[in-house]
Amino acid sequence: MTETQNSPAVQTKGRQNRSTARKRNIVVRLRHLPVFSLIILAAVIFVGVFGPYFAPHDPVESNLMDAYTPPFESREYILGTDHMGRDVLSRIMGGARISLIVGLTVVFIAGAIGTLFALVSGFFGGWWDTLIMRLTDTFLSLPYLMVAIVMAAVLGANVRNIIIVLCVIGWAGYARVLRSEVLQLKEADFVRLAVTAGCSRTKIMFKHIFPNIINTLVVLATLQLGVTIIAEASLSFLGMGVPPPNPSWGLMLAQGRDYITYAWWLCVWPGVAIMLTVLACNLLGDWLRVRLDPKFRQI
Amino acid sequence: MQKYILKRIVQAIICLILVSIIVFMLSRLSGDPLTLMMPPEATEEDWDLMRRQLGLDQPIYNQYWKFISGAVQGDFGQSIRWEKECLAVFLDYFPNTLLLGAAAMAFSLIIGIPFGILSAYKVGKWYDNFAKLFALMGQSFPVFWVGIMLILIFAVQLGVLPTSGMGGVQHLIMPAFTLGWYFAAAQTRLTRSAMLDVLDREYIKMARIKGVPEWSVILKHAFKNAMLPVVTMAALNFVVLLNGTVITETIFAWPGVGRLVVQAIFSRDYPVVQTCVFIASGLFIFTNLLVDVLYAYLDPRIRFQ
Numbered sequence: 001m002t003e004t005q006n007s008p009a010v011q012t013k014g015r016q017n018r019s020t021a022r023k024r025n026i027v028v029r030l031r032h033l034p035v036f037s038l039i040i041l042a043a044v045i046f047v048g049v050f051g052p053y054f055a056p057h058d059p060v061e062s063n064l065m066d067a068y069t070p071p072f073e074s075r076e077y078i079l080g081t082d083h084m085g086r087d088v089l090s091r092i093m094g095g096a097r098i099s100l101i102v103g104l105t106v107v108f109i110a111g112a113i114g115t116l117f118a119l120v121s122g123f124f125g126g127w128w129d130t131l132i133m134r135l136t137d138t139f140l141s142l143p144y145l146m147v148a149i150v151m152a153a154v155l156g157a158n159v160r161n162i163i164i165v166l167c168v169i170g171w172a173g174y175a176r177v178l179r180s181e182v183l184q185l186k187e188a189d190f191v192r193l194a195v196t197a198g199c200s201r202t203k204i205m206f207k208h209i210f211p212n213i214i215n216t217l218v219v220l221a222t223l224q225l226g227v228t229i230i231a232e233a234s235l236s237f238l239g240m241g242v243p244p245p246n247p248s249w250g251l252m253l254a255q256g257r258d259y260i261t262y263a264w265w266l267c268v269w270p271g272v273a274i275m276l277t278v279l280a281c282n283l284l285g286d287w288l289r290v291r292l293d294p295k296f297r298q299i
Numbered sequence: 300m301q302k303y304i305l306k307r308i309v310q311a312i313i314c315l316i317l318v319s320i321i322v323f324m325l326s327r328l329s330g331d332p333l334t335l336m337m338p339p340e341a342t343e344e345d346w347d348l349m350r351r352q353l354g355l356d357q358p359i360y361n362q363y364w365k366f367i368s369g370a371v372q373g374d375f376g377q378s379i380r381w382e383k384e385c386l387a388v389f390l391d392y393f394p395n396t397l398l399l400g401a402a403a404m405a406f407s408l409i410i411g412i413p414f415g416i417l418s419a420y421k422v423g424k425w426y427d428n429f430a431k432l433f434a435l436m437g438q439s440f441p442v443f444w445v446g447i448m449l450i451l452i453f454a455v456q457l458g459v460l461p462t463s464g465m466g467g468v469q470h471l472i473m474p475a476f477t478l479g480w481y482f483a484a485a486q487t488r489l490t491r492s493a494m495l496d497v498l499d500r501e502y503i504k505m506a507r508i509k510g511v512p513e514w515s516v517i518l519k520h521a522f523k524n525a526m527l528p529v530v531t532m533a534a535l536n537f538v539v540l541l542n543g544t545v546i547t548e549t550i551f552a553w554p555g556v557g558r559l560v561v562q563a564i565f566s567r568d569y570p571v572v573q574t575c576v577f578i579a580s581g582l583f584i585f586t587n588l589l590v591d592v593l594y595a596y597l598d599p600r601i602r603f604q
Contacts, residue, residue: 134310138317141587143542143579146560147325150572153564154328230441234546237443238561250443257447257550261455268451271444279439286435 034287040280048100051093059094059247062086071265080265082255084245088265092273094247099277102159102232106166107221113167114174115217119205121175122182132175139172145234152240162241166231170224177220181213215292219285226281233274249274304592311588318580319367325576326569331355336379336567353570366573375574380566385574389556395465396555399548400541402471403479407540408533410483415490415529419498420517430487437484442543446477446550463552474551478544482536489532493525500524527597531590538586542579 056076063085071080071088079088121132148165155161185191186209194204235241236250244251249270256266326332333355337346350356353376354365369375375385418430453473454462461470497503498521506516545557552558556575563571 134313134317137310137584138314138321141314141318141580141583142321143576143583145543145545146557146572146576146579147321149545149561149564150325150576151328154326226439233441234443237546238549253443253447260447260451264451264455267444267447271441271448274441274444275439278441279435282435282439 034283037280037283037287040276041284044096044277044280045100047093048097051097055087055090055093057087057090059086059090060245062245068259068263070263071269079269080263082252082266083259083263086245088252088269091247091252092249092269095249095252095270095273096277098159098242098246098248099229099232099274102163102166103225103228105163106170106228107225109163110167110170111174111217111221111224113171115178115210115213117171117175118178118182118213119209122179123186123201123205123209133179136172136175136179139169140176142169144169145231148231148235149238149240152235157240157243159242162232162235165235166228170228173224174217174220178213178216181216182209185209185212219289219292222281222288223285226278226285229274229278229281300595303595307588307591311584314584315581316367318584319370319577320363322573322577322580323363323366326573327359332569336569370577375577376570378563378568378571380563380568381571385570388559388571389574389578392554392556392559395553396541396544396548396557399471399474399478399544399553399555400537402475403482403540404533404537406475406479407482407486407536410479411486412490412529414483414487416494416517416522418487419491419494422495430491434484434488434491437481437487440480442477442481443546443550445480446473446547449473449477450550463550465553470551474547474553477550478540478547482540485536486529486533490525490529493528494521497521497525527594531594534586534590538583542583 056078063081065085066074066077066081067083067085069077069081069085071078073080077087077089079092081087082091117132117136121129121136148169151165151168152161155164191204191208194208199208232241233248233250233253236248237254238250239254241250242248244255252270253267256263256270259266333346333350333353337349341349354362357365366376373386375389377383378385378388381388414430414433418427421427449460450462450473453460460473464470503516503521506520507513511520541556543557544553544555545560547553548555548558549561556579560572560575563569563575
């Protein structure tokens with residue numbers, strides 16, 4: 001006699017099949033995650049947040065007796081020490097914190113400003129669009145590093161001013177890209193229906209259009225995080241960023257340059273840290289771009 | 300077509316005016332620009348003299364009008380440190396930046412375009428993966444670290460190239476590589492995507508069916524059509540490259556505009572800084588305009604947007 005569909009044996013087998021299928025689904029999805037970039041970024045975030053609690057030494061405290069210790073020769077200073085006897089590993093961990101603070105703050109603020117301008121410019125059109133687009137083109141045509149170092153020199157070199165400088169220069173990229181998305185969405189049926197239904201323009205912008213541009217915004221923000229970290233390191237390298245003795249990857253490279261002939265590790269480790277972080281951001285951004293929008297799979 | 304060109308020219312002029320306002324305001328961000336320029340030991344008379352000399356006692360709109368009317372005629376004021384015309388100081392350093400920029404651009408095109416073509420032709424093979432890895436590395440390695448590593452390897456350890464300065468061809472190799480590295484990666488990516496777009500077209504399939512040799516299909520038929528976005532981006536990238544020489548010139552002590560800006564900032568010579576930033580932005584706006592007009596001339600779809 002054949003079992004009916006709702007018999008307990010079939011139901012149990014069905015539940016097992018569903019649970020196995022769900023587990024297989026999760027494993028398949030996990031295999032497609034960008035494991036390398038997630039591990040690196042998780043490590044950087046963990047070190048940035050909890051670094052001060054488990055760094056082997058104080059990144060700012062100098063100990064001239066132990067200056068120029070090469071890496072891997074002393075158990076106390078795994079990555080060596082610099083010209084002031086400061087532990088390179090502890091300074092790299094401190095630098096991660098500064099890079100993260102600057103990077104995430106700038107991406108958030110510049111992204112918010114750029115998104116707002118893109119929404120207003122794309123949705124309202126007319127004079128708003130002309131004005132905002134001319135402003136965007138102007139900021140995009142400025143030589144960003146030159147302007148950044150001038151502003152940093154004028155305002156003074158500290159973390160708050162670097163964030164201000166990088167936000168002022170960085171918002172235009174977001175505005176330009178997101179505006180074209182907003183222009184496309186403006187013509188979509190659901191937006192026209194919302195207008196017909198009598199929705200206020202602000203409500204359409206933030207409730208209907210904004211959720212649809214979040215995908216592009218997330219991809220852009222991830223890629224811009226890497227760019228911002230390099231920008232902060234460049235400013236610190238030129239002496240316009242985080243002031244000494246605070247640890248910053250760019251500042252460590254600038255200081256290490258003077259001792260390159262006999263202390264090669266002072267230039268190598270901070271650069272590796274920057275490179276791995278930015279590589280992880282770029283890989284994650286590329287993965288997100290493909291995952292969130294199949295149009296870009298070829299690039 | 301004329302309407303489009305006129306519209307783009309008007310937009311470029313508006314951008315240039317806005318850039319001039321931003322550049323003018325840069326040194327006035329913290330209030331009185333004289334506080335940035337005067338040494339600590341200056342007396343009250345020195346301050347008054349400097350203020351009159353630089354026209355800072357005038358109302359701000361008079362100062363701006365003086366700046367913009369002078370800029371249009373090529374008069375950016377007098378340099379405080381070099382004691383000659385700012386434009387003359389800029390023109391002393393600009394040819395060196397042009398040389399470095401041209402070398403870096405040549406390197407990025409010579410590496411980037413063939414990599415991009417090969418990668419698009421053999422999608423999925425090891426050349427493609429290698430080119431994609433190269434493109435990723437190029438965009439992840441910070442410029443200053445590449446420069447320092449090159450100095451460490453070739454100048455300090457191997458001793459085959461000089462560490463810094465400007466002289467013969469051997470002085471140009473490392474700075475050009477450092478500056479061009481990022482753009483080589485960007486060029487690879489762009490060429491690859493442009494070629495992939497073109498290789499799918501009907502006329503490429505037709506050429507293959509006709510029996511045209513494969514090298515001819517790739518280079519004569521596909522690349523010629525893919526070249527349009529590649530060349531226009533290369534022109535824009537050249538100006539971006541010129542504006543981005545600050546770090547490379549600082550590392551290699553190359554006497555160019557980037558290093559001039561850093562030296563001028565540290566010497567508090569803001570007229571020279573203003574000149575450099577204004578001319579750099581002007582170059583970018585002008586090249587952007589030229590590229591857009593050229594693109595519209597070559598691709599009629601753009602004109603009717």
